[in-house]
Amino acid sequence: MRSESGGSGEAGATWALLVAAGAGERLEIDRPKAFASLGGRPLLAESLYRLDRSPWVDAIVVAAPVGWEEPAILLTEELAATKVVSCVTGGAARADSVRAAFEDVLDDALVVLVHDAARPLVDDAVIERVLAPLAEGYDGVVPALPIPDTVKRVDRGVVLETVSREDLVGAQTPQAFLAPALRRAFGRDLSEATDCASLIERAGGRVAVVEGDPRLLKVTTPADLALVEALLASS
Ligand code: CTP
Ligand code: MG
Numbered sequence: 421m422r423s424e425s426g427g428s429g430e431a432g433a434t435w436a437l438l439v440a441a442g443a444g445e446r447l448e449i450d451r452p453k454a455f456a457s458l459g460g461r462p463l464l465a466e467s468l469y470r471l472d473r474s475p476w477v478d479a480i481v482v483a484a485p486v487g488w489e490e491p492a493i494l495l496t497e498e499l500a501a502t503k504v505v506s507c508v509t510g511g512a513a514r515a516d517s518v519r520a521a522f523e524d525v526l527d528d529a530l531v532v533l534v535h536d537a538a539r540p541l542v543d544d545a546v547i548e549r550v551l552a553p554l555a556e557g558y559d560g561v562v563p564a565l566p567i568p569d570t571v572k573r574v575d576r577g578v579v580l581e582t583v584s585r586e587d588l589v590g591a592q593t594p595q596a597f598l599a600p601a602l603r604r605a606f607g608r609d610l611s612e613a614t615d616c617a618s619l620i621e622r623a624g625g626r627v628a629v630v631e632g633d634p635r636l637l638k639v640t641t642p643a644d645l646a647l648v649e650a651l652l653a654s655s
């Protein structure tokens with residue numbers, strides 16, 4: 421299903437796909453994670469508002485959970501998020517939701533940002549960081565942070581080995597892509613892709629890494645929600 425949001429619908433060079441269609445099983449509440457309460461409004465509102473007000477973003481497509489398209493559209497209206505072109509129904513896996521949203525991106529788009537609604541605290545500084553390498557020959561860019569914990573490979577509860585974390589990072593969103601590179605990547609098998617950059621990597625594309633942001637933590641559990649709420653209140 422595709423629902424026009426009533427936004428201006430004007431195209432631009434840089435599009436943002438805001439994926440919010442997950443069930444949020446690990447949050448264990450009575451509604452999808454995107455509609456969990458964060459400071460009194462739906463979690464989705466925070467990233468939607470920030471992307472809409474970003475000077476780097478021209479147009480937005482939201483991927484909403486099945487049956488939650490109308491609440492998503494109402495939210496865009498409440499926020500006066502006029503860059504939202506449409507709210508589409510997400511798919512079974514995250515990559516399916518990204519693909520569904522990407523179908524509404526116009527052919528003349530140059531750059532596509534893909535962002536998890538589960539990371540509410542997106543800001544212009546990280547958007548600027550992920551966009552920069554696209555002008556230097558990269559197909560995609562991920563914001564990432566070093567992994568603070570010791571990392572171990574395990575099998576059925578037993579440690580197989582300790583993995584050097586020196587060259588490991590944790591990838592966040594927003595991730596930025598040249599639109600044609602993302603289009604090519606979606607022509608391939610999407611299974612097992614937990615982020616879009618991995619699709620580009622598998623298609624042989626060049627993906628740069630830039631500094632992420634600790635505030636871009638992903639809300640997964642109730643404790644994460646409380647943490648983001650505290651960060652939001654202190655900012
Ligand atoms: N997502 C999506 N469509 C899916 C699965 C995930 O749009 N089929 C989005 C989520 O809404 C979230 C982001 O991808 O913004 C990251 O996914 P995750 O944190 O795993 O969220 P959920 O899948 O909703 O949570 P859980 O895995 O606990 O069910
Ligand atoms: Mg998930």
